[in-house]
Amino acid sequence: MGMFDYVYCEHPLPLPEEVKDFKADFKEGVEAPLDWSKFEFQSKDFAGLLEKYTxxxxxxxxxxxxxxxxxxxxxxxxxxxxxxxxxxKVEHTGEVYFYGLHMDKKYDHWIEFKALFWKGDLKEIYLEEYKKEDNSRRVASQEKILKTVKEAQKKQSRWSQRIKSYYNLIVRFIAGCGIKLFWVLQRIFTVK
Known part of the structure; x- marks a missing residue:
């Protein structure tokens, strides 16, 4: 996998028609047009130190x-x-690939661009790849994980769990003291 850097593109992007009217869901039920200039893309074509490029x-x-x-x-x-x-200012010469995943209500959209720079100036930008995929598996997995986390939090907050935690703490302390005692006795009685 490796590290990456963040890329924000305020320059107009060659977006496919299908994604131009995307909505960003900021809060439940409150949607606004997606501002692609604030969309956080990733790239592996810079230093890979989680730096931000615009x-x-x-x-x-x-x-x-x-x-x-x-x-x-x-x-x-x-x-x-x-x-x-x-x-x-970055005086980069070469290609920069940057990509991102927009998660919509019904579909996930993978979008990748290729930008060509000469001494820090953008010469051309292309849509390299666009994929639209059904997100039902991802949504189901997220719901399953969220349910598991909520159950674990509920279990953790029960009084019986607190009693078990204190019991385990006491048992571990006693066992640790016993192990230290045996270690000291071994060092004393071991013949060199």
Whole structure:
């Protein structure tokens, strides 16, 4: 698989007729036309460091500069604070493939574009691939996973589960102390 970068394309895209009138479902029942300039595409043709690139309306390509600072905290995992450092023009020459999946109510739409750049200027952009697939299997899988998660959360919140958790904690503590005792005795009585 590998890593990728994000690509936003404000330049007009050669969209198939079928996808031009897509609606974006922001909230249940509230739909608005899908703004393709804000659609998050992915690409493996840059550094693959989860950076954000934007193809502007005039065909220039820019990279968002992110300054990251690792801050220690009391937990095992440090926090990463990201600050925007502005944008910089990218002098890329070559092809850039970028792709995305729009999940609609009845169908999933895979769309892939190929853009040709010369020294950071967009020369041409093509629709490389478009697939429309029935999403009933994906929706059924998502519903099954959601149901399983809700059942697990409900089970976790029961008082009997809390009692089991405390019981297991006590048993593990006692077993751990016993193991440490045997380890100490072994070190004492082992002949070297």
């Amino acid at each position: 193809i502007e309306e005039d065909g220039q390509i820019y990279k968002e500069i992110i300054e990251r600072e690792i801050v220690g905290n009391e937990s095992d995992f440090p926090d990463i604070i990201e600050k925007s450092g502005g944008i910089e």
